[in-house]
Amino acid sequence: MSESDSASTQSRTCVSCGIDVSGTNAAVFDCPDCGARIHRCATCRKQSNLYECPDCGFTGP
Numbered sequence: 730m731s732e733s734d735s736a737s738t739q740s741r742t743c744v745s746c747g748i749d750v751s752g753t754n755a756a757v758f759d760c761p762d763c764g765a766r767i768h769r770c771a772t773c774r775k776q777s778n779l780y781e782c783p784d785c786g787f788t789g790p
């Protein structure tokens with residue numbers, strides 16, 4: 730039993746609507762500006778909601 734995913738214990742909330750996305754098929758990507766990890770739930774992805782980086786405030790589609 731090996732836990733290779735040790736760096737994933739941060740909060741996983743959708744940056745657009747703020748729901749807890751842990752255990753869902755949320756999209757995960759890095760902020761193009763500062764590289765912060767950004768989570769986005771499937772609903773917001775489907776609606777193409779804007780996201781805002783919690784770290785630097787970068788917004789994008």
Ligand SMILES: [Zn+2]
Pocket residue numbers: 743744745746747748769770771772773774
């Ligand atoms: Zn959302």
Ligand SMILES: [Zn+2]
Pocket residue numbers: 760761762763764765782783784785786787
């Ligand atoms: Zn950022």
